[in-house]
Amino acid sequence: MGLDDDIEKNVIYSCENDNKFIMSYLNSSNQYRVIDNTIPGFTNLKFDKNNKRIYLWNTIGQLFIYLTEKDIPICVKKINTHTKIYKNA
Numbered sequence: 001m002g003l004d005d006d007i008e009k010n011v012i013y014s015c016e017n018d019n020k021f022i023m024s025y026l027n028s029s030n031q032y033r034v035i036d037n038t039i040p041g042f043t044n045l046k047f048d049k050n051n052k053r054i055y056l057w058n059t060i061g062q063l064f065i066y067l068t069e070k071d072i073p074i075c076v077k078k079i080n081t082h083t084k085i086y087k088n089a
Contacts, residue, residue: 002045002056006068013073015042015056021066023073035073039064 002015010026019040024032041059047068048055054066054073061081066073 002042004045004047004054006047006049009068013045013047013054015045017041017043017059021045021056021073033072035066036075 001017003012004014005012005026012024012026013022014024015021019037019042020034021036021039021042022032023035039056039058039062042056043059044055044057046055047053052068054068056064056066058064063079063081064075065077065079066075
């Protein structure tokens with residue numbers, strides 16, 4: 001699981017082992033958007049505020065890089081590594 005915020009956009013980014021990468025709006029109690037739900041087993045999320053990028057890892061060792069410059073994050077790179085991740089680093 002991973003969780004980070006983007007105060008400029010007033011959103012929280014989160015990921016879970018249930019294959020969901022979600023963007024939740026802070027100004028709304030029930031409004032959220034599923035960014036991706038096709039990637040297996042997210043374990044970690046890190047938001048780089050300076051470079052406006054989100055880094056997501058999953059249990060099979062894949063790293064996904066999303067750009068957050070637009071309203072909805074866009075996956076721009078997938079990197080296959082040889083390291084499996086089982087818990088937050």
